[in-house]
Amino acid sequence: MGTKEFFTINGEHLLQKIKELIEEGNVRRITITEKSGKELMSFPLTVGVVGALFAPVLAAIGALAAIIGECTIAVEREEKETN
Incomplete structure (x- = not known):
């Protein structure tokens, strides 16, 4: 389970x-919610999902950013293995 x-x-x-x-590279999922708590966008981040594959998501986030005020980003991170 991530943090x-x-x-x-x-x-x-x-x-x-x-x-x-x-x-940062250790993020599994990002969820964006508006002030009222309504989820606006949620997307997983898997290893290798960068560059051109991620461009449409960044475009959607840019459009969202243009129309919303304050929001909250919930970031689920990978657990670091301790051996």
């Missing part, structure tokens, strides 16, 4: 934050 983190952010910074999270 979850939550970030509250304005729409204008949403796309940049999503890109930063993707670059």
Whole structure:
């Protein structure tokens, strides 16, 4: 089971934050919810889903960011194995 983190952010910074999270590489799923708690978008991040394959999702996030104000990003991260 992964750990979850939550970030509250304005729409204008949403796309940049999503890109930063993707670059971290240990994110399994990202969910974006509006202030009222309604889920706007949720997508899994699997190994190798970057570049051209992920471009449509980034375009959708950019469009979403243009129309929403404050939102919350829930980030589910991979558990680090401790051996």
